[in-house]
Amino acid sequence: MTTHTSLPPHSRPLPRRRSWRASLVGAFLITVLAAVAWIAVRPDGTGGILPSAISEPQGTEGTGDGNLPDSGVTVDDTHLNAVARLDPELLEAVRQATETAADEGIEVRITSGWRSADYQQQLLDQAISTYGTSGARKLVQTPDRSRHVTGDAVDIGPTDAALWMLHRGPDFGLCQVYANEIWHYELLVEPGGTCPPLQPNAS
Numbered sequence: 001m002t003t004h005t006s007l008p009p010h011s012r013p014l015p016r017r018r019s020w021r022a023s024l025v026g027a028f029l030i031t032v033l034a035a036v037a038w039i040a041v042r043p044d045g046t047g048g049i050l051p052s053a054i055s056e057p058q059g060t061e062g063t064g065d066g067n068l069p070d071s072g073v074t075v076d077d078t079h080l081n082a083v084a085r086l087d088p089e090l091l092e093a094v095r096q097a098t099e100t101a102a103d104e105g106i107e108v109r110i111t112s113g114w115r116s117a118d119y120q121q122q123l124l125d126q127a128i129s130t131y132g133t134s135g136a137r138k139l140v141q142t143p144d145r146s147r148h149v150t151g152d153a154v155d156i157g158p159t160d161a162a163l164w165m166l167h168r169g170p171d172f173g174l175c176q177v178y179a180n181e182i183w184h185y186e187l188l189v190e191p192g193g194t195c196p197p198l199q200p201n202a203s
């Protein structure tokens with residue numbers, strides 16, 4: 001008789017296959033417990049306990065939602081979503097206009113470009129609290145109708161640049177759209193074309 005076969009059965013190591021299964025069951029139980037704990041601690045059923053740092057930034061200057069500083073940015077600030085998510089043809093038209101304006105001593109800045117739908121709604125909500133619903137709608141478009149949300153509109157500043165764009169924008173296909181917004185431009189015609197009649201406001 002060998003030493004091996006003389007060992008009592010309970011002292012032999014568990015078969016490898018069984019050990020692997022035990023690990024799998026353990027991992028499964030841990031996953032289930034984690035899921036239960038996750039559901040149990042969610043305060044409102046929407047946000048959960050994930051730190052806000054891993055969700056998309058909201059209302060942070062120049063980041064995810066398209067918010068920009070009042071002084072604006074330039075066409076070269078393509079690291080910002082507000083610029084990077086503009087329609088490429090619109091961005092190119094603004095770039096050419098910016099270069100021509102610079103030659104004439106005017107600095108063109110983008111004070112607003114692409115906006116997330118959430119950010120557009122924030123702007124609308126803020127305007128409603130200040131001007132009331134009908135007043136706000138003359139100034140701020142709804143997210144589903146906003147050309148900023150689709151990346152097809154830019155707001156230009158400061159005032160001298162907006163006034164320059166009012167007269168020279170059509171040379172680059174850039175048109176004022178709303179009579180009450182000298183800063184808002186969209187690419188609506190071929191360069192040198194005739195812009196469509198102004199709408200009184202955004203409502």
Ligand SMILES: [Zn+2]
Nearest residue numbers: 153154155184
């Ligand atoms: Zn605008």
